[in-house]
Amino acid sequence: MNAGRSAGERAAALRAQAAPQGLRRRFLAAVGMDRKGARLNVEAGRWAAGEEGERRTASMLVPLGREGWAGFYDRRIPGLDRANADHVLISPGGRVLMVDSKLWHARARVRPMRGRLMHGDADKDRQVDGVLTEAEMVGKALGIAVTPIIAVHNAPVDGGGFIVRGVPVVPADRLVELLRRNAGRPDPAEARRLALLADRVLPRYVE
Known part of the structure; x- marks a missing residue:
């Protein structure tokens, strides 16, 4: 597993x-x-901090592998030279979700404000722009819609999670629950097809 390697x-x-x-x-x-x-x-x-956040998320996702999920970590995104996907996940139902890990300090809350993502007084809305663009490009490479999610470690998240511009922002300890709820009905053939495709078109960011 290469989670966090490029950041490290x-x-x-x-x-x-x-x-x-x-x-x-x-x-x-x-x-x-x-x-x-x-x-x-x-x-x-x-x-x-990015490396540590990615590693923590990858550890949380281990149980999903035993449930038929496929996970691809620290992968290049076609069309985006300097961006990588932290975690691309394919559910047993053939749904594709992309998780962006954030390790932010616990001294301030993560909250929405006027449609923007904030961490205390710091405007983090650029993170939403980034994950939306990355999900769009991964979706183009796979030929399927990709659902982006921001998972936050350490910092408290208002309301146990919220949505900004269509992107769920959740505390990391609720991530697996959210993923399971969005797995879809089992479709082993489609899940296998997408996993093979993802491994081919999303190369490792660091060899």
Whole structure:
């Protein structure tokens, strides 16, 4: 399982860049003034959080594999050079759902506000734009509608979950329940066909 691998490698690369090289940057780091290093470390922290969120979600999804679900993790999305799908899931009923994992701090609530996704006072609506675009492109590659879901770790989610612009936003501990409710009637032949197709047209993001 490759869940979170590309995010982890990106975090490691940024931390390597953040390490002070040369006399000037080593001096700036020693006196706490290495702005470049600080910026790179902050960015690396975001990627590391992404890696951890993806790994946590993948662990939660393990029971679904025993129930006939197929899961594809950290996959390239045709037509989107710099985007990857965290988790593409195919239910035993041949439905395709795409889960985007978020690991956000618990000091603020995740909530909708005037049709936008917020985490405390931080506007996170770009995350909704991203997952909608990714689901659309995955759907084009598979020839079927794809349902996007945002699963939030750590941060409390208003109302135990809500919908923003058609995208369910749920606390991670409710994700499996939501997926099971949307599995559809069993259709083993269609589920198998889609799983084979997904493995072919959605290559691994990191080899």
